[in-house]
Amino acid sequence: MTVLATPYPEDMRAHGGDCCDMGSAAIGTVAMRANINGPRLPEMADPAAYVRVDDTGIHHLHMFVDGLQCANCIRSIEGGLRSLAGVISARVNMSTGRLYVSWRPPQMTALKVANTVQGLGYAVSPYDPATVQDNRDKTDRALLSAMAVSGFAAANVMLLSVSIWAGAFSDMGPATRDLFHWISAAIALPAVAFAGRPFFRSAVEALRHGRMNMDVPISLAVVLAAAMSLHQTIYGREHAYFDASISLLFFLLVGRYLDHRARTKARATASHLLGLAASSATVVDAQGVHHLIPARNVSPGALVFVAAGGKVPVDGVVVDGASTVDTSLVTGESIPVNASCGTSLFAGTINLAAPVRMRVTAAGEDTLLADIMRMVEVAERGRTKFIRIADRAATLYAPLVHVLALAAFGGWWLIAGADVETSLMVAVAVLIITCPCALGLAVPVVQTVAIGTLLRNGILCKSGDGLERLAAIDTVVFDKTGTLTLGRPELLNAEDMDPRILELAGALARHSTHPMSQAMVRACPQSEFAVGEIQENPGFGLSGVCANVPLRLGNAAWCDADQQQVSNGVNLELWFRYGTDDPVCLQFADHLRPDAKATVAKLQRWGIHVELLSGDRPEAVSNIASETGIQTWRAQCLPTEKCERLSEMAGDGRQVLMVGDGLNDAPALTLGHVSMSPATGAEISQAAADFVFQADNLDAVTMAVELARKADRRVRENIGLSIGYNIIAVPIAMLGLVTPLIAAIAMSSSSIVVTLNALRLRLGRRA
Numbered sequence: 001m002t003v004l005a006t007p008y009p010e011d012m013r014a015h016g017g018d019c020c021d022m023g024s025a026a027i028g029t030v031a032m033r034a035n036i037n038g039p040r041l042p043e044m045a046d047p048a049a050y051v052r053v054d055d056t057g058i059h060h061l062h063m064f065v066d067g068l069q070c071a072n073c074i075r076s077i078e079g080g081l082r083s084l085a086g087v088i089s090a091r092v093n094m095s096t097g098r099l100y101v102s103w104r105p106p107q108m109t110a111l112k113v114a115n116t117v118q119g120l121g122y123a124v125s126p127y128d129p130a131t132v133q134d135n136r137d138k139t140d141r142a143l144l145s146a147m148a149v150s151g152f153a154a155a156n157v158m159l160l161s162v163s164i165w166a167g168a169f170s171d172m173g174p175a176t177r178d179l180f181h182w183i184s185a186a187i188a189l190p191a192v193a194f195a196g197r198p199f200f201r202s203a204v205e206a207l208r209h210g211r212m213n214m215d216v217p218i219s220l221a222v223v224l225a226a227a228m229s230l231h232q233t234i235y236g237r238e239h240a241y242f243d244a245s246i247s248l249l250f251f252l253l254v255g256r257y258l259d260h261r262a263r264t265k266a267r268a269t270a271s272h273l274l275g276l277a278a279s280s281a282t283v284v285d286a287q288g289v290h291h292l293i294p295a296r297n298v299s300p301g302a303l304v305f306v307a308a309g310g311k312v313p314v315d316g317v318v319v320d321g322a323s324t325v326d327t328s329l330v331t332g333e334s335i336p337v338n339a340s341c342g343t344s345l346f347a348g349t350i351n352l353a354a355p356v357r358m359r360v361t362a363a364g365e366d367t368l369l370a371d372i373m374r375m376v377e378v379a380e381r382g383r384t385k386f387i388r389i390a391d392r393a394a395t396l397y398a399p400l401v402h403v404l405a406l407a408a409f410g411g412w413w414l415i416a417g418a419d420v421e422t423s424l425m426v427a428v429a430v431l432i433i434t435c436p437c438a439l440g441l442a443v444p445v446v447q448t449v450a451i452g453t454l455l456r457n458g459i460l461c462k463s464g465d466g467l468e469r470l471a472a473i474d475t476v477v478f479d480k481t482g483t484l485t486l487g488r489p490e491l492l493n494a495e496d497m498d499p500r501i502l503e504l505a506g507a508l509a510r511h512s513t514h515p516m517s518q519a520m521v522r523a524c525p526q527s528e529f530a531v532g533e534i535q536e537n538p539g540f541g542l543s544g545v546c547a548n549v550p551l552r553l554g555n556a557a558w559c560d561a562d563q564q565q566v567s568n569g570v571n572l573e574l575w576f577r578y579g580t581d582d583p584v585c586l587q588f589a590d591h592l593r594p595d596a597k598a599t600v601a602k603l604q605r606w607g608i609h610v611e612l613l614s615g616d617r618p619e620a621v622s623n624i625a626s627e628t629g630i631q632t633w634r635a636q637c638l639p640t641e642k643c644e645r646l647s648e649m650a651g652d653g654r655q656v657l658m659v660g661d662g663l664n665d666a667p668a669l670t671l672g673h674v675s676m677s678p679a680t681g682a683e684i685s686q687a688a689a690d691f692v693f694q695a696d697n698l699d700a701v702t703m704a705v706e707l708a709r710k711a712d713r714r715v716r717e718n719i720g721l722s723i724g725y726n727i728i729a730v731p732i733a734m735l736g737l738v739t740p741l742i743a744a745i746a747m748s749s750s751s752i753v754v755t756l757n758a759l760r761l762r763l764g765r766r767a
Contacts, residue, residue, distance in 0.1 A: 047110035050126055058088065058102055061110055065092060065099045066123040067202060073122070080120055084108055093444055099124070121205035143257040146195040150250040153191030154243070157184045161243040174236060181233040181240045188242035192226050195249050198256065217401055217431035222249055224428050225740055228421060241425070248432070248740045252748060281313035282306070284357065295347070296364030304358050306351045314363040318343045321356035325349050401434040408734045425740065429733040433743035434726060442718035446758040450711040453761055458694040459704055466690040469674040470708035472655045476603055476701070477646065479660035479668075480614035480624055483678060484596045486696060487661070489516055489572055489588035491523035501584055503527040505576040508544050508553045512536060516574045517553070519588055541575075552577045559583040572620070592627060599698040600628045603705075609654075613642050613668075642668040659701055660689075676701060710761055718754040725750045 052060045065077065074092045077099065081090035086107030092099050101113050117124050160180045199222065202215035225245035232240045281295040282305040290305060295313040298304065306312055308323065322340040327349050339345060345358055347367040364370065405427045413423035451461045461467065478484050494502060506524030509517035511534045531544040531551065541554010552559050552575075559575035561583045572588040593599075603610050612633035614621045621635035634645070646668055649656050658672030669675035669689050677689035678700075693700035729746055732738055738746070 047114045051110050058104060059108075059110070060100070060102045061113060062098055062100045063114070063117070063124045063126065064097050065117060066097065066125070067121070067205070068092065068097060076120055077117055077122065080116055081113065084112065084116065087113075093448070119209065121209040140257070143198065143253060146198060147250065147253040147257055149191050150195035150246055150253055153187050153195075154247040154250045157188050157243045157246055160184045160187075177238070178233065178236050181229075181242070184240065184242040185230060185233055188246045189226060189230070191246055192222060192249055195246075195253060196222055199249075199252070217405070217434070218252060221428040221431040221740060222252075224424055228424055232421070244425075244740055248743075251745050252432075254748065256748065279313075281363075298360055298363040300360050300362060302360045304360055305355065306345075306358060307355050308351060308353060310351055312345045312347055312349045312351060312358075314358075314360045315344070315346050315367045316358035316360040316362075318345060318356050319359050321354060323351050323353040323356050325351055401431060404434060404730060404734065405430040411734070412736065422736070426734070426736045428740045429736075429738050429743040430730065432740055433729045433733045433738065433747050442722050442754050443715050445755050446711050446714045446718060446761065449758045449761045450707055453707060454691075454704060457700070457703060459700050460692045460694075461690070462692065463674075463690040466674055467708045467711050469655075469690070470657065470705060471712035473608065473657040473673060473705065475609045475611070475649060475654045475656045477611045477613055477649075477656055477658050477660075477668075477672070478600075478630070479642075480612060480616055480621060481590060482661045483659055484612070484624055484628060484698070485590040485592055487590065487678075489519040489590045491519060492587045492589050493585075494523055497584065497586070501576065501578065504529055504531075504546060504551060504578060505553055505584075505586065507531045507546070508534075508542050508551050508576075511544070512542055512553075516572065516588060517542070520553075520574065520586065549579045551579075552583075556583075561585070592624065593696055593698040596698050597628050599702055600630055602702045604629070606705075608705075611645075613637050613645060643671050646671040657701075657705070658689075676704065707761065714758055714761060718757055721754055721757070722750060 047061065047063075050061060050063075054060065068074065077092050078090045081087050081101055084103075084107075086103045086105065088102045088104065090099070090101045099117065103113070114124050160183055163180060196219070199215045199219045203219040206216055222245060225241050225248060229240040229242045229245060232238075279295060280292050281298050283291045283293055283298060284303040284305050285291060298314050303319070304314060304316060312325070318339055318341055320341065322338070325337055325339045325343075325345060327337055327346070339351075339356065344361075345351075345356075346369065347363075348369040362368075408430045409423045409427035412418040412426050413420060418426075447467065450467055454461055463469075481487055502524045504527070506520055507527040507529045508531050509520035510527075511531070512518075529546050531546045533543075533545040535543045537543070537554070537558070540558040541552060543553075544551045554575060556573070556575050559577040561575050572590060574586040574588065575583045576586060577583040600610055610630050610632070612621065612625050612628075612630045614624075614633070614635055615637050616635060618635040621633055625631075625633040634641075637645070646656060646658060650671070650673070655673040658669050658675045660668055660675075660677060669677065674691075675689040676691040676693065678693055678698075691704055693704075725746075729738075729743075729750075733743055
């Protein structure tokens with residue numbers, strides 16, 4: 001991918017004194033309208049600076065949208081953007097606040113996208129984790145201050161109300177009662193005006209732009225309760241509801257605050273990813289002078305110094321120094337790994353022991369960390385069948401809730417013969433208690449928590465509906481080399497070999513990237529011999545010349561080995577021939593992943609059928625199948641034959657998880673119901689699988705399956721809870737069995753319950 005250049009003015013500095021974090025160039029350039037929840041966000045002064053352009057010319061942009069309150073907000077934004085010419089897709093994730101848009105130019109531009117969203121009444125900003133987190137902290141404080149004011153007012157008004165209620169059974173006269181009502185009004189009305197701002201502003205913005213959200217009926221309910229109480233006080237009536245209106249607002253704010261904190265907790269892992277990147281890098285010039293520059297401005301090929309204890313700012317290869325590195329971001333493993341000359345390091349990892357210098361291979365949006373973040377974004381914005389159901393249900397909310405409230409008012413006033421005040425209070429309770437938030441959060445919050453949990457354990461989810469498909473599997477098909485095995489062969493018979501032969505073979509193997517050749521290089525890292533005239537013959541091997549003597553390294557036929565010399569055993573074989581000497585057999589072993597047997601056994605205990613499909617020799621495949629306990633296996637399978645077998649199983653109605661190498665098993669991975677691939681850091685963006693795991697352990701497969709099944713249960717539970725809540729709560733409110741205060745507590749609780757239920761996915765998972 002290519003990235004449009006972003007200007008970095010010299011006087012711009014990101015939070016905490018670091019230079020030029022993502023989005024910092026736009027921060028503070030133009031004041032944005034007040035955030036509907038209190039604090040202000042930076043405006044995207046030049047949205048085009050944050051656009052990514054893929055190889056097909058399609059433009060991609062992600063932003064943070066503030067002011068999302070319910071599924072109607074999502075529908076409004078997505079519908080507004082999709083109606084524009086050139087827009088391919090638009091998706092808002094309610095739990096993270098992230099908006100992703102893709103389009104084809106020239107019909108659409110980044111500025112039009114930003115203006116469209118702002119025209120709908122929502123604040124947008126660059127998706128900069130530091131800025132977004134700062135705004136969330138300010139939102140927390142704004143909600144807390146509003147909650148404190150409303151709580152203090154509610155306590156005092158409630159004391160006055162208790163006196164009035166007690167006075168009803170004593171000698172309190174109308175004058176004293178009215179005085180208490182006016183004192184209550186003096187306390188409650190300013191408190192309602194101040195503490196109700198998060199709801200009132202949101203409702204006004206929605207109505208001003210011709211749309212509805214959940215804050216419209218909430219604001220209407222609060223205003224009606226306060227206005228009705230003031231009317232009662234002005235005319236000296238016996239009953240006023242200031243205690244109900246301010247207490248109602250207090251409990252709504254408690255619910256809003258707890259919901260905000262729960263959502264922040266749910267999205268913490270994914271949202272924190274970009275914050276792991278170092279904002280600056282120390283570049284070493286040709287004279288050895290160190291220069292501190294923005295990390296995303298570093299060019300491939302540059303030399304970068306990484307101090308002990310510092311974050312690695314870019315992707316690269318160590319060229320000087322030795323240290324230990326915390327690679328848990330990439331592998332999910334907490335044990336540090338050794339790094340020395342030739343070791344690949346990735347942005348976001350931490351250099352623990354000693355300073356090193358590295359040659360840059362990628363920076364900014366081209367790093368592994370950026371790749372991981374994009375995978376998380378793709379997964380989070382996926383539309384599963386449950387999300388589509390929830391979205392359709394939420395579209396009915398706005399008209400339905402007002403119809404129900406109007407019906408409740410009319411029924412109590414015209415049919416039941418109740419007075420206007422009683423009828424209004426019932427209508428207010430209906431407006432408050434009917435809430436789509438739980439349904440809107442039911443799926444996204446589970447998806448976000450599950451993807452974040454997998455990510456912390458070194459498993460990347462690349463597909464939006466991958467978890468849903470993974471939960472349904474009944475069959476797992478493994479590839480052998482690089483999947484059940486580590487894919488890093490080791491030379492077995494080095495001690496039996498002539499050291500000179502090993503050096504010659506290692507010198508020739510250096511010119512190939514084949515795993516067997518690389519294993520040969522690891523076995524003989526140094527050689528005094530210079531080999532020239534290198535030629536690689538795919539499927540056979542290498543040839544070269546050393547001191548006018550021809551060399552060959554490859555299979556038995558390539559090196560003219562006698563067929564009787566070929567062992568046909570379980571070990572891998574590579575042959576080397578020096579001139580006209582007899583060819584020498586180099587034997588290698590590719591060891592099983594340490595927990596392969598336990599992983600297969602666990603899958604079988606769960607009732608999942610396991611098969612092994614490999615292109616290797618029958619002897620080797622049979623040995624691996626026996627060691628792991630796999631009963632059904634096939635050897636010498638071509639890629640087409642693997643695809644035929646997967647198609648056959650799909651035709652039999654099986655839901656297959658294909659686990660194979662992300663590169664050479666790509667056709668088979670795409671044919672599985674869902675797919676998973678082990679991959680090194682450099683291979684992540686190339687893997688064709690729905691899931692990619694980084695560690696050497698194969699238990700990533702069972703961990704992902706187990707979590708997917710738990711996530712599926714949580715989604716179903718959440719949908720059941722949200723639907724059940726409305727089925728029970730709305731009739732109760734229409735029957736006049738709940739007060740507005742109780743309705744506020746119930747409405748807030750429904751959103752918090754589904755979020756906390758989703759957070760249960762974190763329990764029992766390793767960090």
